[in-house]
Amino acid sequence: MTDAVHPETPQIARGVSTATLIKRDLWANAVVIVLLIAGMQAWSGFVPNYIMPAPLETAAAVGKVLTRDIGDILITLLRLFYAVGFALVAGCLIGAAMAMIRPLQPYLKSIIVINTGIPALSWMLFAIFWFKNAEMRIFFILAMILIPFYALNIYDGIRALSTDLVEMVETFRPTRLHVLRFLILPHIVPYVLMTTKSIIGYAARMTVFAELLSSTIGMGAKMGLAQNNFHMDQVIAWTVLLVILNLSLQGLVAGAERLLLRWRPEVVVR
Amino acid sequence: MSAPEINNHVIALERASKFFAGNPAVEELSFIVGRGEIVALVGRTGAGKSTALHMIMGVMPPDSGTVTVEGLDPYRQFRQLRGKLSVSFQTDRLLPWRTAVENVELGLQIGGVSAVERRKRALQWLENVKIFGEENAIKYPHQLSGGMRQRVSLARALAVDPALVLLDESFSQLDHVTSSTLRADFATLVRRLGKTCVLITHRIDDALEMADRILVLAAPARLMLEVTVTPALRADAKWRERQHHDIAAAMAVGMTPEPVTSAAAS
Known part of the structure; x- marks a missing residue:
């Protein structure tokens, strides 16, 4: 008798390994990239290079940017890291306060919910009006945009804490600090990582956008300069670097996740 | 072992009552547990065993009457009982992000024991509950x-060297063979260590197997029957059968208004 496979059964249930799925995805990515390059090449034959430069011209621009403007890339990364780091700490504190200090909860929640309704562009314009210093502007914009993500997820995370585990830890007569250290902090790690994974790409894009509006250095500022000078090859080069940066950041968070959440069992949905 | 002298008790409940939304969960419950005694609180689901246990744990205070553990009020003097009382629950309640040995270390860590000492003690306790080898000690709960x-959970409860161990249906979710092996291992261990132990269970066999004294409760947590068990009686199949029947009957009384407290020690 042969095993009948239901036509709607997902592939994973038929025993396709994760490695095979990764290979398949990489192959698909490679195909899309080759098609994009071919499209660029074809298009560049019909339009001037300030509309669409040839792929080789763009590759040269990438090399030039990497050698000449590496400082700008590092500055953007630094801005991104300290803003995400600050938002992580502040968001966790606000989320924890929302979950653990009952009288504050409705007020903090209200502030966060109103904040989520304010467009990123408004924060950028506020920052330009309120702060002279470019670093302060970028930091403020990113903090205002990112904090609510952490605060709401950490709040939900703490609320999802098992009362069984709380009761178990309490049998050892802990202080509040013990509960925070041994129960709450390890419990929220997956929520912090999940939030970071979701926002890191968005945060990188927002950093570049904020730099475009409020700074003369950094990737966003350089992209603005390239656009003003009609250097489309450099605009595309910066875009390519941003995509690579984004994928690297996602990889970094995924690595941290593998390291910090190695205790979690792999769940396979059949 | 007979009921302990009043001045050598670890737990004392005196007319302790607890109400939820006006309904009694525990009503004027009084009993004492002596040092080194293993006492089983037996009753049907909803008989108020867990409420009684929660009052002993200090999670909730009685609405009237008193509860003391080692002479302290477990609710109001909550932190003073650190290291003197520990609990093993129906489910293991292991922290999923900690390995087996790290889970056993939890109470020691809260108690401020140094890293080297607590790792040594935790590994020893894992061996005591028959989890051998470092390869098992560093496994995550899943x-x-x-x-x-459940063995790790018991090791965690015992590792803090408490005077009193509370078991809340700790063996009831395991299959029969695993449950009886674990029960026997645990009883041997606590007797060897001279720990005081209160076992909450709805399984009469668990109580007859492990306890020196069985207190049968019926809703709302009133003492219906008290049975004293000796090793000789435990080995007597006929006596066990009779007690099983009597305990089951007392548990079934449950909803009758008049408790029928009697000493059934043979």
């Missing part, structure tokens, strides 16, 4: 079987 997880 990598262990249900029986092994």
